[in-house]
Amino acid sequence: MSNSAPAFGTVMAPHMAVATTTDGVFAPAEIVPTGPIELHPAAHALHYGSACFEGLKAHGGVDGKVRLFRADRHAERLRASANRLLLPVPPTDLVAQALHDVVAANLDVVPDAPGALYLRPVLLGIDPNIGAAAAPSTEALLYVLASPVGDYFRGGNTGLTLAVETELPRTTPQFGQVKSGANYAMALGVTRRAREEHGADQVLFAPGGDVQETGAANFLLVDDRRVVTKALDGSFLHGVTRDSVLTLAGDLGYTVEERDISIDEVADWAATGEAALAGTAAVLAPVGVLVHRGRRIQFGDGAMGPNTTRLRDALLAIQRGQAADPHGWTQPV
Ligand SMILES: Cc1ncc(COP(=O)(O)O)c(C=O)c1O
Known part of the structure; x- marks a missing residue:
């Protein structure tokens, strides 16, 4: 674990998880280097807002272990958001596995407390269709970014x-x-x-x-x-x-x-x-x-x-x- 905690959300960890659907069914998430994703310029999310995300943390412990905090609740909320947006809903197990694997792949950059590894699952509707204002996207891309973070509010403990x-x-x-x-x-x-x-x-x-x-x-x-x-x-x-x-x-x-x-x-x-x-x-x-x-x-x-x-x-x-x-x-x- 490193001691430095960069400004919140500005630095990405080296690995991310990615999973896409075929016929609305998700393939298992893979760990890949963090970098640009390929998205059709007509992707539904870019035009009609079929996009949702989550934010959770993995914390470095005093015993040297790294722990995810209430990942199950965040996975459920992501699924609820996906439901509301009529997006393919990623299975609970897939989200859990992706979160675990992203943390495992980025253990080297989990900051010591009070820092943490912030995880950002993102779900996008990717159907290439600019005529789908009134129709949901049948295909989706899920990815999980990780970012070593410190305090969100720079004032620390001041009100x-x-x-x-x-x-x-x-x-x-x-x-x-x-x-x-x-x-x-x-x-x-x-x-x-x-x-x-x-x-x-x-x-x-x-x-x-x-x-x-x-x-x-x-x-x-x-x-x-x-x-x-x-x-x-x-x-x-x-x-x-x-x-x-x-x-x-x-x-x-x-x-x-x-x-x-x-x-x-x-x-x-x-x-x-x-x-x-x-x-x-x-x-x-x-x-x-x-x-x-x-x-x-x-x-x-x-x-x-x-x-x-x-x-x-x-x-x-x-x-x-x-x-x-x-x-x-x-x-x-
Ligand atoms: C609008 C809004 N309300 C509340 C919360 C707090 O939610 P949580 O405690 O699950 O991070 C967040 C943070 O994600 C938020 O963006």
Whole structure:
């Protein structure tokens, strides 16, 4: 394992996995050198957006072992996204094997903690047909990229600044649960404006005051007793980190509340509690400031609070093999 952790997502590991379909049926994934893929310029994904992806990590452990974190959940979410896009759905075993093999092929470049090997499975509709606006792609390409990463948010443990968006949702209701590029494209303009106008790191989407999620992570309220987050519905991505943190919170004696949260409640919460973003890339990142209706509302001293730290440490300890894994989340490679 190497010690250097390059900027998030900018450096690729030397090997990737690739699998394609024939008559809609996937052949086993092969490990190949990371490099350009051949795609017909008429490929369905390039025109009609039949593309989805995942993001998960393999962590270098304190014992020298490398462990995939909840790869089964990410494979299931990829399959759910594929279903929603009417793409050929890669079998669970094939995705599991591809993820395992990519990590095994790239063991040399897994960074030490706090870095990790970020894995990016991508599924594309590849039918060469520019007249298929109303028809799904029958053939697909699956590939899994790997990237040695450090912190997603360069500030490390300093609190993030979130600008609240109460007019626009992050994406459309039927795609909230799908991890597809179009969702991120929709959030780009809002996010850039928030950065320019407020120096915000992220946008907290709360259409009509209903707090959903940020552009790349789920949103949690935390205090000494409770962890509160929006109950699962179709409007947002059902994060694996969210689920993990809620489970660990229960283990640690917190009361977990999954329910609607209004933006006014978040603003009030800042007086006494903490807020955090949960995601594979973000891990559990503290919210320092909320920009809402022209006001800058600070959480605590603006840095990571004790409860966020406690939950984050509990999660990282399992991922790094420093603590027991009572829920069977990690898989040694
Ligand atoms: C929009 C969005 N919400 C939530 C998440 C968190 O999901 P997970 O914890 O599975 O990474 C992500 C990250 O992938 C995301 O992009």
